[in-house]
Amino acid sequence: MARQTDATDEQIAIKGTRDGVSVTIGQGPWPELMARLAGRLEATRDFFKGARVLMDVGARTVSAAELQQAAQLLAGHGMSLVSVISTNAETQEAGRQAGLGLVLPQPALADNQVKTLPFVEGILLRRTLRSGQVARHEGHVAIIGDVNAGAEIIAGGDVIVWGKVRGIVHAGAGGDENAVVCALYLAPTQLRIGPYIARAPEGRAMRPRGPEKAYIRDGAIVVEPWQAQG
Amino acid sequence: MPGRVITITSGKGGVGKTTTTANLAVCLALLGQRVVAIDADIGLRNLDVVLGLENRVVYDLVDVVEGRCRLRQALIRDKRLSEMYLLPAAQTRDKTAVNPGQMVEICHQLRPDFDYILIDSPAGIEQGFQNAVAGADEVIIVTTPEVSAVRDADRIIGLVEAGEKGPARLIINRIKPDMVRRGDMLDVSDVLEILRIDLLGIIPEDEHIIVSTNKGTPVAHDIGVPAAQAFRNIARRLRGEEVPFMSLGGSDNLFGRLRRLIAPRSDTH
Ligand SMILES: Nc1ncnc2c1ncn2[C@@H]1O[C@H](COP(=O)(O)OP(=O)(O)OP(=O)(O)O)[C@@H](O)[C@H]1O
Ligand SMILES: [Mg+2]
Numbered sequence: 001m002a003r004q005t006d007a008t009d010e011q012i013a014i015k016g017t018r019d020g021v022s023v024t025i026g027q028g029p030w031p032e033l034m035a036r037l038a039g040r041l042e043a044t045r046d047f048f049k050g051a052r053v054l055m056d057v058g059a060r061t062v063s064a065a066e067l068q069q070a071a072q073l074l075a076g077h078g079m080s081l082v083s084v085i086s087t088n089a090e091t092q093e094a095g096r097q098a099g100l101g102l103v104l105p106q107p108a109l110a111d112n113q114v115k116t117l118p119f120v121e122g123i124l125l126r127r128t129l130r131s132g133q134v135a136r137h138e139g140h141v142a143i144i145g146d147v148n149a150g151a152e153i154i155a156g157g158d159v160i161v162w163g164k165v166r167g168i169v170h171a172g173a174g175g176d177e178n179a180v181v182c183a184l185y186l187a188p189t190q191l192r193i194g195p196y197i198a199r200a201p202e203g204r205a206m207r208p209r210g211p212e213k214a215y216i217r218d219g220a221i222v223v224e225p226w227q228a229q230g
Numbered sequence: 231m232p233g234r235v236i237t238i239t240s241g242k243g244g245v246g247k248t249t250t251t252a253n254l255a256v257c258l259a260l261l262g263q264r265v266v267a268i269d270a271d272i273g274l275r276n277l278d279v280v281l282g283l284e285n286r287v288v289y290d291l292v293d294v295v296e297g298r299c300r301l302r303q304a305l306i307r308d309k310r311l312s313e314m315y316l317l318p319a320a321q322t323r324d325k326t327a328v329n330p331g332q333m334v335e336i337c338h339q340l341r342p343d344f345d346y347i348l349i350d351s352p353a354g355i356e357q358g359f360q361n362a363v364a365g366a367d368e369v370i371i372v373t374t375p376e377v378s379a380v381r382d383a384d385r386i387i388g389l390v391e392a393g394e395k396g397p398a399r400l401i402i403n404r405i406k407p408d409m410v411r412r413g414d415m416l417d418v419s420d421v422l423e424i425l426r427i428d429l430l431g432i433i434p435e436d437e438h439i440i441v442s443t444n445k446g447t448p449v450a451h452d453i454g455v456p457a458a459q460a461f462r463n464i465a466r467r468l469r470g471e472e473v474p475f476m477s478l479g480g481s482d483n484l485f486g487r488l489r490r491l492i493a494p495r496s497d498t499h
Contacts, residue, residue, distance in 0.1 A: 128426055130388030131381050132355075148384050148424060166424075 012036050014044070014174045016138035016156035020052035021079065021174070030066050034073060040175065041077045043195060047136060047154055047173045049078035056085040064097040071098070122157065129153065129167065138174070149189060155179070161186075168192070177216050182226045186212040196221050232341040233264075236348050236468070237366035241382025243353030245374045246403035249439060249448075250461075251350035252280045256450040257465030259314035263345040266305065266315040268336070270362040271352040272327055275319035282309060282446025283316050292320035292327045294336065301339055310451070315344075325357045330364030337365030346468075355389060363390065369398040370430060375405055375416040380424055387427060399430040401464065406435045431464035432475060433457055 011026035011033055025033055053074050055067075062084075071081040084095040122140030129135055129143065131150025140157035151167035153159050159171045161183035170192035172179025177194040186208050190199045193214065198221040213226040238251045248271070255267040269277035272291065278284045289304035294317075301317075308314040317336075320327060333349075340347050351362030363369060369390045373383040383400070390398045402421055409415035418432055436457035442449040450461045456476070463473045 127391075130391075131385040133388050146424075146426070150381055150385065 012040050014040060014048075015176065016048070016051075016174050020054055020082065021048050021138075022054045022056060023074075024056040025058070025060075027060075030062070034069060037070070038073055041073065041079075044077070044173060044175075045154075046077055047156070048138070051079050051138070052082045053079050054083045054085055055081055057088075057091060059087045060091065061088055062086070062091045062094055064094040067094055067098040067100065071100075128163070131167075147183075147188075158182070180213055180215040182211070182213045184211045186214065186223065191221060193221055231345075233344040233347050234368060235337045235341070235366050236346065236368045236370060237270075237351055237363045238348060238370045238372060239351035239359060239362060239386055240353060240372045240379070241355065241386040242373070242379045245379050246372050246401075246433070247353070248277050248280055248350050249443065250370070250372050250401060250403065250433075251348050252277060252448045253450040253458075253461040254465055254468070255281075255314055255346075255348050256311065256448045257462050258346050258348075258468070259308070259311040260450070260462075261465055261469065262313070263469075264313045264343065265311075265346045265348065266317060266340055266344045268317040268347065268349045269319035270328075270333070270349050270358065272319045272358065272361075273321070273324045274352065275321050277350050278306075278316060278318045279446060280443050280448065281316055283318075284446070287318045290318045290320040291336075292323050295328050295332045301336065325352065325361065328361050329357075330360050333361045334365040355385065359386075359389075363393060363395065366395055368396050370401055371398050371425075371427070372401045372403055373421065373425075374403055375410075375418075375421055377416070380416070380421055384425055387425060397427060399428045400425060401431045401433065402429070403433045404435045405432055429475070430467055431460060433460040433464075434476075 011028055013024040015022050023037070055070060067084060074081050081100060084091065084100050086092050086095065121138070122142060123137050125135060125141065125143040126145065128145040129147045129151035131148055134152040134154065135141060135143070136154045138156040140160070141153055141155040142160040142162070143153070144162045146163040147153055147161055147165045147167045147169060149166040152170070153168070154170045154173045156174045157171065157176065158179050159169050159181045163183070164185040165183040165188045167188060168190045169181050169188055171181045172194040173192070175194050179193050181191060181193065188200060190197065191214055193216050196216055211226040212223050214221055214223045238247050240247050251267055255265045258265045267277060267281070268291065269275050270291070271277070278287055283306050286306045289299040291304070293299045294301050294304050305315040305317055308316070337347055349362050349366065352358035371383050371386055373379045387398050400422070402418055405418070406415060410417050418429070422429060434456050436449070436455065438452060438455045439449050439457050442452065449455055450458050452458050460476055463476065466473045
């Protein structure tokens with residue numbers, strides 16, 4: 001399965017969290033970062049529509065106008081910027097001017113502490129997803145049933161299918177490249193993990209021999225048998 | 231007991247909805263049931279043609295809805311079966327001439343006087359389909375053993391499940407025994423494996439259907455024709471009888487296994 005998009009985007013990280021969506025902005029000139037963010041939001045195809053956004057801008061100085069620009073960009077995708085996370089006093093003041101809530105940065109976790117997953121929530125569907133039906137969730141999605149051709153699952157986290165996948169599955173839809181897709185029978189029309197896309201081979205597809213797991217390795221989606229501890 | 235409203239639909243066009251509606255109406259009437267068949271394919275009506283009643287149409291569904299006649303006046307009695315009626319569709323209007331609420335009301339008015347109210351749905355998932363299923367107690371999905379028809383059937387089943395009707399049941403039409411034997415066609419178990427709903431019947435490809443359609447005499451009247459037998463079996467299953475499935479091409483072994491293969495009803499939520 002082939003690599004299709006450049007995934008390494010250290011400057012913009014988008015993650016679903018319990019409180020909403022966190023967008024972390026890295027180093028670089030603001031206009032360039034906003035252009036990148038616009039591209040990333042485009043790629044999420046309104047997945048986060050309706051979500052509250054916490055934007056982490058680190059230590060940089062950001063003006064109220066710049067924050068407003070970011071808010072507008074997010075609003076264009078149905079998301080609302082509610083808070084800005086910053087260690088910079090000027091930026092915090094700009095955030096107040098822009099009418100945004102302020103969140104103080106969390107102290108870094110000590111190394112021996114267990115890190116919580118970015119998604120603490122998931123859903124279990126007990127049904128067959130039929131052609132034309134789309135299941136979206138910001139966290140993990142587990143389904144007992146099939147994902148038929150023409151149906152789609154879009155998850156911020158992992159996707160586990162206790163059944164057959166013939167439709168489209170997108171795991172890590174917010175950009176999480178550690179997301180995995182597991183299925184008893186994995187024969188999707190198209191499989192996406194984070195920004196990567198793999199599609200079914202043309203012509204007669206090979207039948208999977210058993211339960212399989214797909215994930216990203218070395219910048220490409222790979223598939224291997226799904227085993228305990230996988 | 232009030233009548234059952236059963237809508238026959240498919241998603242994809244041309245797979246045999248009208249043929250099925252006409253023949254099930256005949257078979258149920260032959261079993262002594264009081265039946266009315268409603269043509270909900272407004273603008274493209276042809277149930278009247280298939281039943282050979284075209285020249286008797288005076289009023290139609292839209293006339294009833296718009297108050298130009300009473301429901302009773304629009305019902306056409308069959309030529310052969312005295313307990314079977316047709317409510318024809320309008321030829322000159324489109325699907326928006328009727329709304330789902332009006333269809334529910336018509337079904338409601340027909341229930342006390344009939345055992346079965348069969349509704350022939352138009353293809354697609356638009357308003358015509360919505361009208362056709364609005365008043366239904368049960369839905370029958372017709373498909374052919376082709377990938378595109380099965381895909382559309384799947385879409386429709388999803389919509390029906392969301393509409394909180396009882397679980398839809400499946401008829402697979404136009405099975406060609408030769409092709410199944412050669413392995414060139416999806417077989418019944420392939421289709422059931424994807425759709426996972428109860429199988430109500432299988433109908434072979436049969437040129438008698440085309441001949442009878444042209445004559446305006448549904449094939450169900452021709453005793454001894456395989457397709458007629460298939461429709462009679464389905465009518466009896468609708469009545470709640472256990473009737474074994476016909477063997478169409480696959481080894482008898484396969485069809486013996488079918489009863490177990492019938493997928494458990496998929497979960498609605
Ligand atoms: N089992 C069969 N064997 C042979 N011909 C068939 C069979 N079933 C249907 N046909 C033919 O296929 C054509 C389409 O059938 P029909 O009109 O019943 O389909 P439909 O689903 O109602 O179509 P539409 O979507 O246009 O309303 C007709 O000419 C009919 O005679
Ligand atoms: Mg028709």
